[in-house]
Amino acid sequence: MRKVYMDYAATTPVDDRVLEAMKPFFSKKYGNASSMHSYGQDAKNALDNSRHILADSINAKNNEIVFTGSGSEADNLAIKGVAFANRFKGKHIITSSIEHHAVLEPCEWLEKQGFDLTILPVDKSGLVDPSAVETAIRKDTILVSIMHANNEIGTIEPIDEIGRICKENDVYFHTDAVQTFGKISIDIEKMNVDLLSTSAHKLYGPKGVGCLYVRDDVKIEPLIHGGKHEFGLRSSTENIAGIVGFGKAVELRKGEMPTEMRNLTKLRTILIKEVIKIEDAHLNGHSELRLPNNANFWFKFIEGESLMMDLSLNGVSASTGSACSSKSLKASHVLLAIGLKPEEAHGSLRLSLGKYNTAEDVEYVLNVLPKSVEKLRKISPFKRDWNSENNFEKNIRT
Ligand SMILES: Cc1ncc(COP(=O)(O)O)c(C=O)c1O
Known part of the structure; x- marks a missing residue:
């Protein structure tokens, strides 16, 4: 793998x-x-x-x-x-x-x-x-x-x-x-x-x-x-x-930063462009004023910890929230501060790239990530609750 x-x-x-x-x-x-x-x-x-x-x-x-x-x-x-x-x-x-x-x-x-x-x-x-x-x-x-x-x-x-x-x-x-x-x-x-x-x-x-x-x-x-x-x-x-x-x-x-950051920006841009095509996937943070190597998303109906673990089983090391707080079950204070609801903040994933990442790595993540999201949504209690709430509302209205 x-x-x-x-x-x-x-x-x-x-x-x-x-x-x-x-x-x-x-x-x-x-x-x-x-x-x-x-x-x-x-x-x-x-x-x-x-x-x-x-x-x-x-x-x-x-x-x-x-x-x-x-x-x-x-x-x-x-x-x-x-x-x-x-x-x-x-x-x-x-x-x-x-x-x-x-x-x-x-x-x-x-x-x-x-x-x-x-x-x-x-x-x-x-x-x-x-x-x-x-x-x-x-x-x-x-x-x-x-x-x-x-x-x-x-x-x-x-x-x-x-x-x-x-x-x-x-x-x-x-x-x-x-x-x-x-x-x-x-x-x-x-x-x-x-x-x-x-x-x-x-x-x-x-x-x-x-x-x-x-x-x-x-x-x-x-x-x-x-x-x-x-x-x-x-x-x-x-x-x-x-x-x-x-x-x-x-x-x-000093010598390597300019070229490397250009490369990382390219890879990161592809990653963002493709990941937000996944249904109910959203980018966190500024679209332009952002670090060249950072991509952070939230996925509706998904728990970030489960996504991170599933990616890890598929060979991809990423994080949910920051490493320092990923052991805590509290929603990230940063994501709450930018207006996400706790359940949205809990569905976050940070992919941060570095100089050893290649276009093949990005391709691999883009292959694995949508499958993980789909799999987790199928068993997501959030999605079940959301669906039943909607049905519930629909039943009341009709
Ligand atoms: C913005 C920021 N400040 C401070 C720190 C802490 O640095 P260190 O791990 O060297 O203590 C980190 C580490 O993740 C960081 O991202």
Whole structure:
């Protein structure tokens, strides 16, 4: 049976070249970057090199790159770090209803600690309205956090515009770019961002390494105190192998991203065009302002978990909702926020493509998916209920 991985938004395989770059730092080059001897200096040089690659890739300075243990940690550092450092200036934070849990949960936790939180709604395609951000800003607003693109539905937010509004109002602006880094170009100056989170495992790098860009004039407190690593913002001996892998992955993206994204957009467009031909299949998210590799649908009368499992039995790995919440039976907060009813949100499927997908993979999915949908609808209790409700109504009317 053919195996097709279409869950690249959850994670990506480590590129062989990234793995090769990392290997020496597990064995021969095991130094601690804080040590003064040659082993330490080798590690320090590797750390500086990755820091430079990341800075260069987003038009930042080297001292504005803070390596973390994940994208989630970068989000937590940005939000809690800015909130605590600026709590005497104000206590109001603005975010959106479709943020990743790594943003929403720290915001909600801060609310319990006495901060004020405004959660902005989005429209049907998942877009945040920049004028709503402007209206929500108060005298005591210290931070706005709006994601660059959504991990479930792929909608790309008007970040430049929101950034401009925050700058004019002297409010820090954080964006979670975990899903966009390595897929669409990022320039922190053009985007007017003060803080930006990324994660290596979404771009063919290793798991367990993230990065927070922190503009050098941002007032921020660390979450982890200790030996003052990472400019005092993240104490702990650096994960040099992981950071080297992150640097290599970013370096490779620079050359490969444009062609790859063109290819993925083509494949993704075919996928969307064909899948929405299935009866009662609908696209979630914006039709144009979306990540090149994202396709997300909801199918009437279908339960997303069953569809995902049936596809998996046929060799296709996809997801329903986001990987982080797919163990939960709650409907996705993102799909509810764009106006889907809980039963519609439960019928969702995300297909996210990556560089190893081919036209044959898409063809295979387009062959398997309609059959799975048809099979599941035949045994769907939702469909039975719906039919009997309709018959019921018809019987009453006649
Ligand atoms: C938008 C977004 N933010 C944050 C994260 C968390 O990143 P990590 O898995 O590195 O903790 C993810 C992961 O799925 C994500 O998609």
